Amino acid sequence: YDGCYGVLAGLEAIESLKEAGFVPARPLVVAAFTNEEGVRFSPDMMGSLVFAGGRDLEEALASIGTDGSVLGKELQRIGYAGQYQPGFLKPKAYVELHVEQGPVLEREGIAVGAVENLQGISWQRITIDGEANHAGTTPMSMRRDAGVAAARVIGFLADRAGASPTPTVATVGTIAFEPNAINVIPSRATFTIDLRDPNEMHLREEEAALATFLEKLAASAGVTIHAESLAR
Structure with missing residues (x-):
């Protein structure tokens, strides 16, 4: 999930399923990818890009931020330096819940929309x-x-x-x-x-x-x- 809303919604969904006694056919995982926006460290969507094999892990960790900081060191500083290698999970399916980040749905009075394409x-x-x-x-x-x-x-x-x-x-x-x-x-x-x-x-x-x-x-x-x- 991307953004605070997506992560919290994913956790809420898992909690609700547990409370309902639902047993899924496959394990369910909530994931929050590092540096999706790319404002401080370039490029954007870096975490998911590394996970999918589109960027070398060490190259990503060596990225220099707009403030001169190094991504790998910053992840260690805040306790977010993971111990597993990218790709250790192979999802059967992937769902992302996201705020619209725009005014169109609200203007049209539509509560939920499905993504048709990506920018x-x-x-x-x-x-x-x-x-x-x-x-x-x-x-x-x-x-x-x-x-x-x-x-x-x-x-x-x-x-x-x-x-x-x-x-x-x-x-x-x-x-x-x-x-x-x-x-x-x-x-x-x-x-x-x-x-x-x-x-x-x-x-x-x-x-x-x-x-x-x-x-x-x-x-x-x-x-x-x-x-x-x-x-x-």
Whole structure:
């Protein structure tokens, strides 16, 4: 189960079955996977990915967090470093209970929904380098403003996703400017992009459109742009 609600609901289901005297044909297990969201350690869904054999255990444990911490050491610190190897359980079936994480069911007045597809995810970190200069004396035509360039990327993503006939969504969830002073033109803008679409072909198209936009923006704004893939 993913999230506090899913884990607690799983425990409640097991307790209710025990109280009812129900004897299952197979053993039932409640599982909480490590680092499903990927906010502190990248990539997301790391625990389930390792369990399914999609990522090496030692590689995952060596992951560096956004605060500089190491995943394996943090698991040991909080007492969550397990003693079993990934894959020691071979489930016959798997059920995940999850909050919607969105407003659609509530808007439609529907209490429960079944998942029809999964969102494909593309996470990137974008770094734009321009030139710091005085905000009061540098003409607009002579600026290499990393902040303005970042704003144009954000606008491009919002406009494109909003006009898309597919369920594409785009989010810029973090952003930082350097030197981060009120009277200085930003010399650097660093931000993250979260692109999602349940269709792999559509997601690739969005990635390609973004890459093309970044290339053209770098030339027109006089900045350099570096894109780093964080999760795919």
